[in-house]
Amino acid sequence: MNIGNSLQTKMSIVLLTSILSIMITSGIVLYYIQRFELQKEIVNDSKLSFRRLTNSLKEPLWNMDYKETKNIASIEMENHDVLSILVYNDKKERILGYSKDEYFNIIEVSEPPSNHKFLFYEDVITKEGQDIGYLKIYFTDIFLKRSLQILILKLIIQTIILTIISLVVIYFALNVQIINPVILMNRTVGEFANKRFDARIEVKTKDELGSLSENFNNMAKTIQDYSERMEELVAVRTEELRVANDDLLKANDQMKKELQMAQKIQKAIIPKTFPLVNEFEFSGMYIPMDSLGGDYYDVIKISNTKIGMLIADVCGHGVPAALITTMAKVSFASAARENKSAGEIVDQVNGELYKIIGNMEYLTAFFCIVDIEEETIEYTNAGHPSVFIVKKEGNIIELGQNAPIIGFLNDIKFTSDREKLEDGDRIVLYTDGVTEAMNKDGILFDVGRLKKILTSGKDIKISELLEHITKEINHFTEDSEINDDVTMLVGDYFKKR
Structure with missing residues (x-):
């Protein structure tokens, strides 16, 4: 501690200032009292001397004895x-x-x-x-002034001596009664602050400092007991946490294994190859937002002349969404039969999923049956973004929603619509993760931008088209994190010649 900030120094300064103030004030008061008394004494003596000299000079002056007059005056001058x-x-x-x-x-x-x-x-x-x-x-009054000067000198010497004596006496008294106990208390509190909880103050006085020391010692004993109990409790809790952490690590490892298995299963439901059809060429793109996504697409060969194209988007992400996509894939694969329309297939899938997920979860989907012989596309759009048919000339036909979402309601019937296919048509299926990709300014990629890319790229291969769309999305979002799965399925139709 800086000596200038110590309690000892501060109290010494206060004491010195107080004693000096008292001594100086007392000296000034005594000086003026003494001066007044001396002046009063001179005035009285002067009056007495004047009357005495006046009376003494009457006879000599009456007799004109000037020699005696001088003798009397010279005697008075001795004053x-x-x-x-x-x-x-x-x-x-x-x-x-x-x-x-x-x-x-x-x-x-x-x-x-x-x-x-x-x-x-x-x-x-x-x-x-x-x-x-x-x-x-x-x-x-010159002798009066000299007397006062001597008085001032005496007062100064007296003040200095009394101040020194008072300071020494009071300093040692304060040291014994206050300063030393406070220093001891400060040292002990410092040790206690450094986690020496057995530190105690050894001040035995009966005054406020003694009471403060006793209170501190009682508090220190309570804290020491609490600290010892806390250390024991911490040791027990630490062991419990270690065991719990080991269990969590094991559970986490198991979860990782299960998640890796779920990822493998989900990757397996995304087709890497497509059915061989002379009249069609297919290509797909799937970029999940999380390790487990909620989008998927599929191409199902219903018969030699009929092909099913499917894209679905489950609400949410993670394990639940991945499980629902798996169930949806199995359900669509088992329901897709030659004697059923697109609406009937979707209706069967809706009934099966509703039994499992109730009205708690849902998915949007686009399912169509391409009839190669009839050159038609029969589709059911269950709450999904419009699917595009890009013509050779560059114009685009939209296949909009014509049915509700899947898995939320049970007592409904799903219908389908038809559209004519022509040689060179390109069927483009996508999820809203494509058009709702957002840049840092909050602007969406949107449908219009996708249409322009599809129109300008109508003559390139579909694999190159999907690669181009991926680059455009990344450039638009400036490689920021996507907030939804990005999924597309594209099929080119070539009329058999």
């Missing part, structure tokens, strides 16, 4: 407070004049002195009713 005496006859002619020089030697003068005058008296000397002379007497 150190008398500065000058001037005596005149009844005609106001100066008979004598005495004064004191700068060394206070008595000299004869004709005029009163010009300095050191403090009091002045003058009066007419009379006898038997007749004026016989005139007296002037001057008194000095």
